[in-house]
Amino acid sequence: MPENRPIIIGVAGGSGSGKTSVTNTIKERFKDQSILVMEQDFYYKDQSTLPMEQRLQTNYDHPLAFDNDLLIEHLKELILRNPINKPVYDYKMHTRSDKVIKVEPKDVIIVEGILIFEDPRLMDLMDMKIFVDTDADIRIMRRLVRDIKERGRTLDSVIDQYTKVVRPMHLQFIEPTKRYADIIIPEGGQNLVAIDLLATKIDTILNHK
Numbered sequence: 001m002p003e004n005r006p007i008i009i010g011v012a013g014g015s016g017s018g019k020t021s022v023t024n025t026i027k028e029r030f031k032d033q034s035i036l037v038m039e040q041d042f043y044y045k046d047q048s049t050l051p052m053e054q055r056l057q058t059n060y061d062h063p064l065a066f067d068n069d070l071l072i073e074h075l076k077e078l079i080l081r082n083p084i085n086k087p088v089y090d091y092k093m094h095t096r097s098d099k100v101i102k103v104e105p106k107d108v109i110i111v112e113g114i115l116i117f118e119d120p121r122l123m124d125l126m127d128m129k130i131f132v133d134t135d136a137d138i139r140i141m142r143r144l145v146r147d148i149k150e151r152g153r154t155l156d157s158v159i160d161q162y163t164k165v166v167r168p169m170h171l172q173f174i175e176p177t178k179r180y181a182d183i184i185i186p187e188g189g190q191n192l193v194a195i196d197l198l199a200t201k202i203d204t205i206l207n208h209k
């Protein structure tokens, strides 16, 4: 590994827990300069060859929905300070878009996603593991609003998916990974004390490189 290896921070937690909000708040504090965010969602398996009816049947909360091999390959390139072509995910089409974004390595890489602590190969790459822990009632309310506004869903479809898939998969696969976290942040984005502590830690790491 190179001496100036980037620091990798994992931010896990259930859907709607506030992972993206925590990550974005931290990123803004550092004015984007030294932090690169790698969203596990962008590494859902490519489904462009499947018809839409089939894409709608996919279980997006199961570990097998993700192409972690590609995510790991990209993280290893970033660790070597090489640029990567990051996929772009389209939640409305339920697949990767045909675009990729070329991203340059940065000193701090935040890997964010529901199931990043489920794969030991991913965890092995992380220097710090954070779990955003938010009650289920709050998570579903946030997800309802977000999915209808931003992900092209209906009220009925969000409730149906949550009841049949998101909730059982959360209990089976996501909640148990909380035990791997170094830090558990209750309530996510509004927890300014936790965000301040994390930002201070990152600042210390960056200034001692």
Ligand SMILES: Nc1ncnc2c1ncn2[C@@H]1O[C@H](COP(=O)(O)OP(=O)(O)O)[C@@H](O)[C@H]1O
Residues within 6 Å of the ligand: 013, 014, 015, 016, 017, 018, 019, 020, 021, 022, 142, 143, 145, 146, 187, 188, 189, 190
């Ligand atoms: N503390 C909060 N208070 C109110 N809304 C929030 C809070 N944290 C997140 N949200 C909103 O809830 C939704 C889900 O949050 P997000 O950060 O995307 O969660 P995740 O990435 O864990 O799915 C978003 O629309 C976000 O703006």
Ligand SMILES: Nc1ccn([C@@H]2O[C@H](COP(=O)(O)O)[C@@H](O)[C@H]2O)c(=O)n1
Residues within 6 Å of the ligand: 014, 015, 016, 019, 020, 041, 044, 060, 061, 090, 091, 093, 094, 095, 113, 114, 166
């Ligand atoms: N085509 C897709 C892909 C993913 N989802 C849901 O997204 C959730 C993970 O994203 P968060 O930002 O909420 O952490 C996950 O629970 C999937 O159910 C989807 O609905 N459709």
